[in-house]
Amino acid sequence: MDQPKLEFQENVPLANHTTISLGGEASLFKVCQSVEQIRDCLTYAKDNKLSVQILGRGSNILFPDEGYDGLVVKIDLKGISLTEDGDWLVAHAAAGEDWAEFVRLCIDHDCSGIECLSGIPGLIGATPMQNVGAYGQEVSDTIISLNALDSKNLKEAEFTNKECRFGYRQSRFRTKDAGRYIITEVTFRLRKSSRTEIHYPELRNYLETNFGLNILATGRPASEAVRSAVLAIRKKKSMVIDPADLNTRSVGSFFMNPILSKREFESLEEQWKLSGGKDQIPTFNAQGSVKVPAAWLVEKAGFHRGYRKGGAGISANHSLALINCGGTTREILDLAEEIQQSVFKRFGIRLEREPVVVSATVD
Template sequence: MKLEQNVSLKAFNTFGLEAKAAQFIAFTTVNELLAALKMMESDQELMILGGGSNILLTKDFDGIVLKNELKGIELINEDRNHVWIKAMAGENWHQFVLHCIENDWAGVENLSLIPGTIGAAPMQNIGAYGVEIKDVFDSLEAVEITSGKYQEFTAEECEFGYRESVFKTSLKGQYIITSVVFKLDKTPKFNTTYGAIQTTLDEMKVKELSIKAISDAVIKIRQSKLPDPAEIGNSGSFFKNPTIDNIDYEGLKAEFPSIPGYKLLEQKVKIPAAWLIEQAGWKGKTFGEIGVHKNHPLVLVNYGNGKGEDIKSLAFEIRASVAAKFGIEIIPEVNII
């Protein structure tokens, strides 16, 4: 473990934005993490960095950055129908999905190619194509920052919601996730009804459905829509899809007949934020070194030398225009720092 000073974070965020950390430590074991926490001053600001795929850096960071590089994947239990897989928080999420597919562990194939790490997955309750982390989650272990104590969290204690958990609400900034246990199926329950999965499988001429085929289809869909951060700086979907009351949705549908909506429980409807942003005229717009991606209006991009503060300003302009046109507030999914 090495304490470094004045470290560039450009290589550690998928937007590719230049910002410096006053102090930086990469930890590879829990003991190194505990040692790093003991080194901190009581009033020092802390940033935990995983894959850097869900942050927008708008300035230099005056505190200490702890880069999570905890690695390891192991089968810890199994019965006739399920396996319990423990993955360390610094593992790459997509590589974990591929590992599960290779071992015929089903349940995460619809979550292929989502950027980020294992530790960020439950924090965000990541989801795609009809599956969320809460559907395959068993438990996680985390270290309390102030005390250094280990604690296990069950699914109920994580309080999963749409792209959120207790670690983004009441316990925000209080814990560092070190490992996650997933409960996966030995016999797959194929989920092909969401989005263009079935259409893509048909185009791929898949004769025998498998978790690998679903993963391949999801990868193909995502690659056709979303830019590769290695080529164009971005953090994937920048905004959450808003949820409104059914009565408000019916009112909007009278004014905007083509507005899509997905009915949820408790008389709620989820509206695709991408549709709202496109209808507000932002899709494909460029502003110097930044802009809104031409294929997916939910994705804000850095074309090379953009500034985080400019992307933040663009995001808030988009929010304001959507609110003015539809009366709907869209909330960033990305953490703005």
């Protein structure tokens, strides 16, 4: 191997860098505070034929128990600049900034548009990857553009919102261009002092009971109320990281909600009724298609909250959060597969995993 130009940490336990506290050691690890450092890491890895894994806060990633035989690059780029533009606020945020703190900052500046995404762990740079979303908002609703470093030619590139090809928990950075671009900065455009629209029933009910729906009419009080409601609901579901709560030792929801065509949904309904199902299948509207809550499918396939299998389990407060109960990545993945197979057997639907699963050996 060539002499490193950068100083790397060696044999770093990845469990210390993931919210699910799992993963063996990374043979090399580097915290990068500048684009130049990321570029140097990529050059070093190429020269030494090492695979590279980008890491943010580690809240949506599973590393293998065997560890990662390559270079893990942790993004730590900092800086946020805010510019007023009439009724709008434009925010340029570096990829290493904390997402939840950014949401708080924008609300403090009288903005709305991302308040439903309060309490989601992770860094800014990862939010476009899977188009982070919750309670009816998606980060893609407010992103104008982003900057990224192209690992193929080490040049910086800019992508407009349209070019990111956002979808439900998707973007080009997870599909066609998976592993190619390192996001360095994201630009958001947020509306100031506007009326907030909340359609998500659980959140709307909470707001109505605790604040009254009139609170939604006025800019900052509306965003503040939505934020506190979202945090309260998320806390109850152990969806806000809390080291004292074992149920938060997860990667969030492990499965995405399946999106079915109307025809597929009708056959699901038929199958459900034929098998003796009495209650109605809950749904969310998804632009002409039907989104079925994965949590409902998991529960009806026989998995209850608090279910345990060895060192892996299902959160006592959320049926989609697989948690580490002193186990291994292998046990989490085995439990996930068991759930996927049971749902498939019962409903003919293959649930898709949401987190990124890193393999031990890279070709």
